[in-house]
Amino acid sequence: MxxxxxxxxxxxxxxxxxxxxxxxxxxxxxxxxxxxxxFVFGWIPAIVMAFIVYVCAEIALWLMWLIILVLLVIAGILFAAGATATILA
Structure with missing residues (x-):
């Protein structure tokens, strides 16, 4: 263990x-x-950008899941509203 x-x-x-x-x-x-x-000096900002992305990857993953969850909730609300309007019509 x-x-x-x-x-x-x-x-x-x-x-x-x-x-x-x-x-x-x-x-x-x-x-x-x-x-x-x-080509000669472009790797310098590329390494800086890669480091920033590596450090912030956990935050980005959290934000992606949050956006997916919000979109699913909005889709569920729109689906329920549409189904209710269809039933009441």
Whole structure:
């Protein structure tokens, strides 16, 4: 039995995958905007962006679930209102 406590920030590789995607997209954007300088120096802002995304990945995942929950609640309300209007018509 392990006595290790869970810190609550166990989101798997979500943060790492998002950070890799952010790094690639930022570097490619720098290359497109500034062909030579973007290729040579574009990795610097790309690493900064990847670090920010990695740190904030847990907040982003929480916000995504919150948005999905809110949309489901709104869809349920609209469905119930539509079903009620159909029954009463």
């Amino acid at each position: 392990s006595t290790e406590k869970n810190s609550g920030s166990d989101i798997g590789c979500f943060g790492l995958v998002c950070a890799i995607i952010a790094f690639i997209c930022t570097w490619v954007s720098a290359i497109v905007a500034f062909p030579f300088l973007g």
